[in-house]
Amino acid sequence: MHAAPTPYDPATDGAQMSFDGRMSYGDYLSIDTILTAQHCRTDAHDEMLFIIQHQTSELWMRLALHEIDAARSMIAADRAREAFKMLARVSRIFEQLNSAWDVLRTMTPSDYSRFRDGLGQSSGFQSWQYRLIEYAVGNRNAAMLKPHAHRPDILSKLQAELARPSLYDAALAHVARLGLPVPQAVLTRDVSQAWVADDGVRAMWEGVYRAPETHWQAYELAEKLVDFEDYFRRWRFNHVTTVERVIGFKRGTGGTSGVSYLRRMLEVQLFPELWQVRTTL
Template sequence: MTRTPYDPARDGAQMAFDGRMSYTDYLCLDAILTAQHPRSTAHDEMLFIIQHQTSELWMRLALHELGAARDLIAAGDLRPAFKMLSRVARIFEQLNNAWDVLRTMTPAEYTRFRDALGQSSGFQSWQYRLIEYTAGNRNLAMLRPHAHRPDLTAALEAELARPSLYDVAVGRLAAAGFALPPEATARDPRAPRAPHPAVEAAWAAVYREPERYWELYELAEKLMDFEDYFRRWRFNHVTTVERIIGFKRGTGGTSGVQYLRRMLEVELFPELWHLRTSL
């Protein structure tokens, strides 16, 4: 028996879009799907481009969520911020999964187009830098790779002028009555944050009495979830690079694997990691 092909229009599906917004229009897919411009004839360059472009899209969303969460935490409205921070952790889980796709590329395949990258490198991702600055890792030396773009420098400088996500989280400790010194609460936002024993002691008190400080306890764990996935992303970056190029220097001039291994030592929320030992 011949079956009549299903026609979604019979169930009311819109099938004509002359002069009306379609899925392609709403998502601007014409711009997105034509933004891949390989500079070699190597088959695997398309993988390399799309993996990094999609990572930048996920970072765009992470920044959207981190900025909104920070504003809510600063205002003392923590519960909606928890949902946003959970989403950021899931975003970095997606970014981690992306390395699995890139690792299907072998060293020989990457070598076929590596020279076409010139001096470009993920080291120069301004959105990645903005995520670090937003979270609290404020290394001013990392402004320099963006000096050729005044617009990007302005965006990074604007972030440096305001308290980081971790600054506002520490501010909630002070608002809850914990005695914190001015260097922990009224600091220069551009300066790197050094671990402070009073901040660690306050977070430790929260962990010892979670029922009393439940929202602060939940905030601490949401921050830890975020950094946990962030650290895994960095680790996966190291192992992917070592698997594909070994210990060659990076295209952007860094020492490659050695540089990435140093980045594994960076802590976004140091007191939250350190207190585990003393509990």
């Protein structure tokens, strides 16, 4: 009989194994705080899934905001090439968020009904980080400030965002500085207002797409924006599908019309001219 092999000890290769008084992995990531933040209000098995799905989504959205804000700053400083990696990362974040719906869809209507009443009036449309993402990229609806009126700190974040040029505003100002014919009325518009599709902007992008070799930086920026909106649209569509699969056409817990409300959101375009140009080319 052969002797049992000696178990591998990472310490023999220099791995740190003692953390008395020193920072460990769990300390750095505040794992104790994260793993004790799930407070189920019922004894339903699937409530834990529901909570973790939404908490992890909020963490990914926090990273998305970090990247969008940095990308916007780079573009505003005419350092668009440095923003491309950040915008690509935001697209991948939304790819990750899309995959999360696959896990939530393992929850059946029966499963959800066991804890739905425990949600009270809370609803995903009240996510201030999601609202901040929409405001940051250009979908600005001041009516959506109302769900946050009870939190002055959050309300001020959203109002501050509305006062800034959006990512799309920054992109258009940048390509204008590159010499492209962005209408002056667009460059001087009230940035707190919702974006309205502009024929002059569409014509400008059409010029870029007809001669990408001449306008390569603007062309690449346009495609990075389309990539992001593509993934963002998929996320919205998967949201609608998941909600319909789990609750059908019931009203949302926050009082919205549920699936009907979410379907209406599918019609919103963040960068409409970049989609219109596909038809006019």
